[in-house]
Amino acid sequence: MGQGLHTVIAVAVDTKVPQAAVASKAALAPSRKRTSSVLLKIIMAVTGITLILFLYLHMIGNLKIFFGAEAFDHYAHWLRSVATPLLPRTWFLWIQRGGLTVAVIAHIASAAILARRARAARPVKYVHRPKVQGSYAARTMRWGGVIVLLFVIFHVLDLTTGTLNPVGDKQHPYANVVADFALDRWYVTLFYTLAIVAVGFHLRHGIFSAARTLGQQTARGERIARASALVLSLVLVAGYLAVPLAVMTGLVD
């Protein structure tokens, strides 16, 4: 033990200087202090968790479609009266939308800064580079995120504003959903499925990564974080895909 402790301290003060370190690096090092990469990651973790909470609440709401048109439409209208009479009608909804927008922007802005740094950190690529060993989910975080963003924009135009919806009746969201996933609009269903699967992969790595960023540091905790990430992603994907599947199979019409 005593020996070990000495070694720990000895290693600490022993800074290795590469023998051939001749090139002056001072000019290459950015003199500007960078925003801490861990701080950016913490912002991503916190906003990401906020968005996952929203996704789960949204999913539970979606599943009301299995209780029929009346129940689903009633739920949709209720969303406008949440927190009344404390707040005027629809205020809660707008506050929540504002919060989600801020979270999305902060998440994407941090990701963009980190992605740009990562690109700049390796200006010369490897000639021989086998497939990166990290999981598929980890490798597709950035482009997967872009797919999800594009989908969210489409989704708001489709089912919130009704602009791109064939029915677009704000009073009857049930009808809008059924019209959306009609068989002749297979491309909408395809895009929806692709986006949901992208969300699943994004969260599979994202939930684990958020836990790590917020300080998860034991082997047991890592197993729990990875397992939770997988289960939470699978439940979310299943919950969201149930709706178009039900419409297509005629279970919901």
Next chain:
Amino acid sequence: MDIQVRVWRQTDSADKGRMVTYDVKDISPDASFLEMLDVLNEKLILDGDDPVAFDHDCREGICGMCSMVIDGVAHGPERATTTCQLHMRHFADGDVIDVEPWRAAAFPVIKDLVVDRTAFDRIIQAGGYITAPTGAAPEAHSVPVPKKDADLAFEAATCIGCGACVAACPNGSAMLFTAAKVAHLGLVPQGQPERDTRVLDMLQAQDDAGFGGCTNAGECTTVCPKGIPLTLIGRLNADYRKALRNSNS
């Protein structure tokens, strides 16, 4: 055994560089990868060519000097093994082996396979030390350390600072290195006085050196010749958050 190596040749930092193919014949399967390059260099010198420059020192896997990406993997195909401890028996007769330097903006190529790793020294200088009275070594048992902490500190301290984590990271991040250094001092009582400033300063130095951020992909720990665990990055993150809180209060 006879093999072919395709080696990155670059005369200096201004040169663009290119892969050059060499035949290496009659290599013993028991030769290390570096000894194979020594044989190649002897031949190049006899032919009047410029030998391949590469970093090496102890050839015992503990100095952290050897630094080459072999067939796209830092330190080659064997897990938890430095290039100097990698033997040619892990390759097959007739193989074509690609050898490249660490690739990172913060590790510019000096010549061929030699890169400048001063950026790591700057991270160490920023906080990889403790404040202690100099002089004779204190009695080892004067400061008790819980066994669990001592073991984890020692595991972190096995980092030899070779830079394979940076070479393998898809983001060119030095987070595993920084995390190991922050943990091995932060786990023992002697490292507590500077615990907060250490993590803040070393992280700032890693970010300012032009390394990327961590995405928890885990490439680093896979190639690490000392198997530094990825969980230490979680510890760094937790220490960072605590340090931020303390510095604001």
